[in-house]
Amino acid sequence: MAETVDEVIRHLEEVVGSAALKWERPRPNRVYFTVARDNARETGRRLVEDLGARFATATGTDIGEELEVIYHFECDAVGLVVNMRVRTPKGDPVMPSLTPVVPPAEWIEREINDLLGVVFEGHPDPRRLILADDWPQGVYPLRRDQRNDA
Amino acid sequence: MTHRTLIPIGPYHPLQEESEFFQLYVEGETVVDMDVRISYNHRGIEGVVMRRTWDQVPYAVERVCGICSGSHPLAYVQAVEEIAGVKVPERALYLRTIVNELERVHSHLLWFGLAGHFIGYNTVFMWAWRYREPCLDALEVVTGSRINYANHTVGGSRLDITPEKVKYVHERLDEIDRPLDMFISTALGDPVLSLRLKGVGVLTQKDARRLGAVGPTARASGVPIDVRRDDPYAAYDRVDWSIVTRSHGDVFDKAVVRLLETKESIKMLRQALNELPEGPIRADVKEVPPGEGCGHVEAPRGETFHFVKSNGGPGPERHKIRAPSYVNVPTFKATCIGHSLADVTITLAAIDPCYSCTERMLAVRDADSGKRLMGFNDLVKLSQQKTEQIRKSVAAG
Numbered sequence: 001m002a003e004t005v006d007e008v009i010r011h012l013e014e015v016v017g018s019a020a021l022k023w024e025r026p027r028p029n030r031v032y033f034t035v036a037r038d039n040a041r042e043t044g045r046r047l048v049e050d051l052g053a054r055f056a057t058a059t060g061t062d063i064g065e066e067l068e069v070i071y072h073f074e075c076d077a078v079g080l081v082v083n084m085r086v087r088t089p090k091g092d093p094v095m096p097s098l099t100p101v102v103p104p105a106e107w108i109e110r111e112i113n114d115l116l117g118v119v120f121e122g123h124p125d126p127r128r129l130i131l132a133d134d135w136p137q138g139v140y141p142l143r144r145d146q147r148n149d150a
Numbered sequence: 151m152t153h154r155t156l157i158p159i160g161p162y163h164p165l166q167e168e169s170e171f172f173q174l175y176v177e178g179e180t181v182v183d184m185d186v187r188i189s190y191n192h193r194g195i196e197g198v199v200m201r202r203t204w205d206q207v208p209y210a211v212e213r214v215c216g217i218c219s220g221s222h223p224l225a226y227v228q229a230v231e232e233i234a235g236v237k238v239p240e241r242a243l244y245l246r247t248i249v250n251e252l253e254r255v256h257s258h259l260l261w262f263g264l265a266g267h268f269i270g271y272n273t274v275f276m277w278a279w280r281y282r283e284p285c286l287d288a289l290e291v292v293t294g295s296r297i298n299y300a301n302h303t304v305g306g307s308r309l310d311i312t313p314e315k316v317k318y319v320h321e322r323l324d325e326i327d328r329p330l331d332m333f334i335s336t337a338l339g340d341p342v343l344s345l346r347l348k349g350v351g352v353l354t355q356k357d358a359r360r361l362g363a364v365g366p367t368a369r370a371s372g373v374p375i376d377v378r379r380d381d382p383y384a385a386y387d388r389v390d391w392s393i394v395t396r397s398h399g400d401v402f403d404k405a406v407v408r409l410l411e412t413k414e415s416i417k418m419l420r421q422a423l424n425e426l427p428e429g430p431i432r433a434d435v436k437e438v439p440p441g442e443g444c445g446h447v448e449a450p451r452g453e454t455f456h457f458v459k460s461n462g463g464p465g466p467e468r469h470k471i472r473a474p475s476y477v478n479v480p481t482f483k484a485t486c487i488g489h490s491l492a493d494v495t496i497t498l499a500a501i502d503p504c505y506s507c508t509e510r511m512l513a514v515r516d517a518d519s520g521k522r523l524m525g526f527n528d529l530v531k532l533s534q535q536k537t538e539q540i541r542k543s544v545a546a547g
Contacts, residue, residue, distance in 0.1 A: 027232060029381060030444055054375070055362045056446070057472035059457045072444065072457060079381025081444045104362035104477055107188075130192050141197060 005029050005078045008051075012075075012082060015050045019043045029078065032070075034085040037095040040071075041122075043084060045101035047073050053082055055104045060112035062144045067093050067118050071105070088118065097123035115142040153177065157491070159498075159529075172482070172498070179490045184483060196469055203465045204230060204304055204438055211456075214471060216297045217260070220253040221449035222456070222471065223302040228383055229445030229458040230304045230466075234438045240427040242306035246384040247422045248319070249293060249301050250447070251415040255326065256285040257450035258408045258415075261499075262333065265405060268496050269346055270534030274333075281329045284322035291318050306432030316423045323416055330416070334409045345540045347402035350489070351497030354399055357484040362477045365452020366407045367501045371399035377448040389421040401500040438462070449474055451501070475501070492536045495529050 003011070005028060012031065013020075019039040024032040035043050047053045053073035061068045066087045073082040088095045097120035098105040109120045110129035117140040120126065128135075159172035171187040195214055199207045208223035215222065224246060231238060259282040266274025286296045292311055293299035301308050337343055353363065358371035368375055376393045378386040394410040396403035440462040446455045452474030459468040478501040485497050 026441065030232070032442070054359070056453070056455045057457075057470065057476070059459075059468065059470035061459065061468045070457065072455065074446075076375040076380045079377075081381075081446070083442075083444070103360055104480065107476060107480065108472075129188065141194065 003078060005080055008075050008078050008080055012047075012051055015046045016043055029080045030083070031080065032083040032085060034087070037086050037088055040084070040086045041096040041098055041101060044071060044098040044105075047082065047084070048102050051075065051082075055098075055102050056081070058105065058108045058112065060116045060118060060142065062090075062116060062142060063087075064144075065090060067116055069095065069112060069118060071098065093117055094119045094121055096121050097126075099123050114140075116140050117143065154182065159494075174486070174491075174494065176491055179492070181486050181489055181491060181494060184486055186479060186482065188479070196471060199466060199469045201465070204435075207466060207469065208302055208304075209300055211469075211471065212298050212300065214473065217257050218253070218449045218451070218454060218473070219298045220250045220302065221447045221454050222473075223300075224250060224384070225445040225447040225454050225456040226458065226469070226471075227302050227304045227445070228447070229443035229456045230438060230460075231435075232443035232445065233441040233458065233460050234304075234435055236305050236433050236435055238306055238433055239430045240385075241310075241429045242431045242433075243385040243388075244422045244426050245292075245307040245309075245311060245431060246302060247386060247389065248311070248419060249289070249299055249307075250384065251419045251422070252285055252289050252292065252319075254415045254450045255412050255419075256282050256289070258412045259285065259326075261408060261450075262405065265401075265496065265499055268499055268530055268533055269343075270537040271343075277329065278333065281326050284325040288319045288322040291315050303432065304438075305435040306430070308432075310431050311426070316426065319419070319423055323419060327416060330409070330412060334413065337405060337409060341544050342537065342541045344402065345544065346537045347400065347405065347496070348398070349400050349402075350493045351401045351404075351485045351500050352399050353481050353485050355397070357481065358399065361481050361484065363452070363481050363501075364474050364477055365448070365450070366404055366411065367452060367478045367481060369393070369395045370403040370407045372397040375453075377446050377453050381446065383447065385422055386418075389418045389425075391418045401496055404500045451475060452478060491529070492532045495533045 009031060016033060019035045020033040021036065022034045048055065053075050056072040056074050058069055058071045066089050068085060068087045071084040074080065075082065086095055095118060097109055099109055100122055106125065107129055109123055110126065112118050113120060113126060114128055114130045155176050157174040157176055159174060173185045174181050175183040195210060199210050202210055207226055211222045211226050212219040259278045263275040263278030266278060289299065290296050292315060293301040293309060353367065353371045355372040358368045358373045364375065372395060374393055374395045379393050391414045394407050394414060396407050438460045440460055442459045444457050446453050454474055455472040457470040458466050461467040481501065482498060486494055
């Protein structure tokens, strides 16, 4: 008997455990939770290894005083999208890289580093991905305090 | 010591579409390492759409890719509809399915033609593209445009379809249906094609899962994921169809998955056209409240994922776009290393990488002297020669 969405979410809550600071479920098959940056890698590993989730991508956003990275995972069997939110202050834009435990995060973390300046500690290959080689250092196109005339 | 040669493929994709840069390290004929560089054509669309209104964004995101110009807007409008809690009218759901399945048919036929060319089956190339034309004609009649359909809007569809147009699309599908059967029986039965493509560019099920591959690339490796079934949208839960999977993960299986999927698409199209419910095609969306939404759509190449964040303003505060090739391209490392150079072109083509499409350039250079050894045409020739050899040995019995 295949698992239902609610069962998968219960399993998810067990897997994530006390690392989650806040849960939201705006729609039956969309879940959001926040973790402290120190717990991000371990939680990401559990989502993939214990829950069997597939890593879809991550979104980096400048939310004012902080930078936010939402890692999007999916449980395809029930069409559930699991969003893990990690925040870091702009003054210290560092968080652990998920790539060592979640390989498909490699490119998107490089991209978020390019566009927002989040430094992913422990990333195996932290080169530029999106920006040109001659793009100036320290200029991040998706930061809101950056002038952008698009 | 074996001499190691660096082969740069790019910055324009040698096979089909846009700019990316593969650096292959080969020893003799064998690929021993590779690196991929992308973003030679970064247009900053995620930045651009943050300065557009909700209803302008679909027109911007469909230009992410000419071939997936139905999938990207649909993923976006679904994310917005999720935030605003919009109930989309039934008729619009069917119209969305019709546009997106026509898109899949033309995209898969395009790929099949190119794949044929790269292994020296130029007849396949001509025929597949010839039968792609009726599909584009159908899209033009349904949406007014062969590409960049501009048909999905927040709340529904832009253009309705008349009974005459339904009949026209049926007739165009009739034109595609029989040749498609012929393609499938030829591809499955041809001994040369089997010898040339089976066991080439294998992506194991384990690697497909580990690297998060999507779409036909994943399904050919026995990973049965398809957003249309897993998280149904449009009218996919209202029509009868089945998901196509294969288990070997080689180029042959990727081709088979795409061909059989095209057949399923036509089946879905027929049902959607026949059962098109009456009623409005758009729900009125007054405003989009603050919130976050995830929209994902099974594009021809796999899942395209859109994340939209609203702060209650006139347009998205943040809009993240992840196209399927972004997770499929990194699988090359698992499929090319250890294999022969003659197989690289078709292996790279087998995931149907999508960038945007302009020129092609490729040169093989000696790593020490920088002297040009081979061009793109030489590589394709190498691939075609291998097919020719197989063909001769089959003929000789």
